[in-house]
Amino acid sequence: MTADVEDPNRRDVLVVAASAFAAVGTASLIWPFVDQMNPDAGAQALASTEIDISPVAEGQAITVMWRGKPVFIRHRTAEEIEAAKKTPVSDLADPIDRNDNNPGQPATDENRTIAGHEQWLVMVGICTHLGCIPKGQALSDSKGDYGGWFCPCHGSHYDTAGRIRKGPAPRNLQIPPYTFLSDTKIRIG
């Protein structure tokens, strides 16, 4: 036994193994303390909502809550769709469509809506600059220079397809994942 204790290599192995064990054990405790701040399962479970859009007449818009965020649903007029379609992608500040249903495509009006339901524009109503709620949902609101939405906080203008045209916001308004359950009902999330 005494010979074992005096064996320096064996002592080193014990010290390194014990230190490594303690270090990994301590480090693995950091994650629970970081992750407790992330959205929990309850918050994630609210991630889906169904909306009846039949009462929304052409030219009107409604705002619904999804994951604690406002979602804009606008029933666009033919002129608004026309204006959005006419704009070439090269004129846009952000040429990506920012559509969770169809990510990474060019920001054409087609790519920001669902085929067969082009009159419906569904977007997260949060300015991509610093998170204010843009104006433009109510009929009396200022809709900005491009007829879509206008964020009063720092002056970002969005067009009728919710694309950033002027101001400090870096991205087009985000389109959440959504599907049409029927012609008058959608599910977001």
Place this chain on the structure above:
Amino acid sequence: MAKWWDERLPLPRMMHDQFIDFPTPRNLNYLWTFGGILTFCLVAQIVTGIVLAMHYQPSAAEAFNSLDHIRRDVNYGWLIQAMHAVGASMFFIAVYIHIFRGLYYGSYRAPREILWILGVFIFLAMMATAFMGYALPWGQMSFWGVTVITNLFSSLDQVIPGLGTAIVQWLWGGYSVSGTTLNRFFSLHYLLPFVIFGLVILHIWALHVAGQNNPTGIEIKTKSDSLPMYPYAVAKDAVGLFAFVILFAWFVLFLPDYLGHPDNFTEANPLVTPPHIVPEWYFLPFYAILRAIPDKLGGVIAMFASIAILAFIPWLDRSPVRSAKYRPIYKWFFWLFLISCLALGYLGSKPAEGVYVFWARIFTLYYFAHFLIVMPIVSSIETPTKTPRSITEAVLGEDEAAGAGAGVPAGAAAAPEHR
């Protein structure tokens, strides 16, 4: 009794040496009373804050109403809540005077670099504490202030896609600012003042190692340059503190909400953004810098850099003298810098459009140029005016100082000042 203690825990000894017998420069002016005033502010915020936490409900449903409950129902709640809210503003008034005093008299110069950097950390911790505290009343400005400022981190998406969003959701504990966010802000708002308290102890420790700077920027050389802290400096601190408390009390009693914002009397509503979001007045210069930069990430970097740069000025200033009193060129740049900060504060309160943006850019440019260009260059080329040979000479004039050299009895050093 004190001897009994000193043999076991030398606390009475330390208090006597550091806060009674401690040698303070005999020429300190009233700007040097703000250290004591700030200590008072910190203690006042902690005491009133602990009391408010006994009555406050940190939940999205109850927070706004519990503020009303404190202000209307709780015995003297109106007074204690006003002291805490006004106290935050008073704390920042005092800390800005304290910082500009340090800048003018070169208090950041060697050997006080660590002392100064600890001060920058205290300032940062104060800003974090004030920001989270402003969230707690859960009014419209609380909610949207938190939304806008936490969204600053989403600019990191421009560096690594998804990183900024992940950080923001981690800070929120959800997909938007919610009661979960309010709860964690309350917890941290309670914690951080004690972190500040610890930093303040280190700050005072570093101060008592290097000794205080003074209006001449010359170190204490002889016994006649200094006076014991008690009663001289303590008495002066008391006069300054009383004047400050009069201003404090005037706001608490007559204008308790003057420094706040009317939108914060509307309960937080995640569906409506107030048309004009502004932070509390003490953050306005930094808000102006944020908005002056047309790029989202660039604005965030500039805003944080405007505070971080303060930590480097001990090495940017290379003048042979500390005090701007003896620096004929730099003195004017100091006042220009002060005006820039005040102008940025004004511009931060205005909408980010037109001529306001133009001037915000000019003053932001000068803010950084002051430290990065003016400070190193002016300190290298300028010839300082003649500094007095000692603090005693600065106070008494050359002739009398010659008579009051080293080794005079302590009584002589306590003679009335000749002006």
